[in-house]
Amino acid sequence: MEKEINKQLIIIGGGPSSLFLLMNLLNNCKQIKSTINKIIILEKNEVLGPGMPFNEDYNDIHNLANLTGEEIPTLPQSLKHWLQEQDIEMLQQWNIKDEGISEKNLYPRIVLGKYFTAQFQLIIDKLMAKDILVNSCTNEEVIDIIKHAEEEIKIRTKS
Numbered sequence: 001m002e003k004e005i006n007k008q009l010i011i012i013g014g015g016p017s018s019l020f021l022l023m024n025l026l027n028n029c030k031q032i033k034s035t036i037n038k039i040i041i042l043e044k045n046e047v048l049g050p051g052m053p054f055n056e057d058y059n060d061i062h063n064l065a066n067l068t069g070e071e072i073p074t075l076p077q078s079l080k081h082w083l084q085e086q087d088i089e090m091l092q093q094w095n096i097k098d099e100g101i102s103e104k105n106l107y108p109r110i111v112l113g114k115y116f117t118a119q120f121q122l123i124i125d126k127l128m129a130k131d132i133l134v135n136s137c138t139n140e141e142v143i144d145i146i147k148h149a150e151e152e153i154k155i156r157t158k159s
Contacts, residue, residue, distance in 0.1 A: 008037070008040060009038070009039045009040070011040070011042070012142050014042075014051070014138070015052065015054075016049075019075070025127065026127055033130075036132065037132060037133065039132060039134045039135070040135045041137065042137050042157065043140060045139070047138060049115075050114075051113075054110065055110075056113065059113075061095060063110075064109065068105060068106060075123070077118070077119065080102060083101045083107075141159075142156070143157060
């Protein structure tokens with residue numbers, strides 16, 4: 001009898017780097033399905049996406065991101081398209097004029113955080129549609145990783 005192989009990937013942190021990793025997994029879904037059928041994301045904050053650089057807790061509306069939409073790697077939606085879908089009231093809160101939305105503009109860091117959060121959900125939905133289970137665990141701060149046996153690793157969280 002063949003040994004059951006654990007085909008899960010655990011990602012520690014749900015910020016932009018993890019977002020782009022998930023996008024890469026989605027783009028290569030056919031190749032990874034033989035080795036990964038479940039993805040677990042452990043994020044210490046309440047939402048996936050902003051990480052520390054684009055988090056509302058560390059930034060305000062006046063802190064501009066140091067990258068434009070043109071510089072963001074490909075995601076399900078472009079920043080421009082996502083911004084165009086937002087309510088006018090939300091755009092006003094972010095000091096963005098609807099007619100001035102462009103991939104060349106710099107926007108507040110918290111706006112990119114919201115954008116990355118939305119893209120996370122789109123990618124997770126697409127992975128799930130391809131039969132790769134994605135379990136996002138927010139408010140889960142990893143405090144230790146312990147190797148117990150040759151193929152056994154334990155992850156300890158605060159909670």
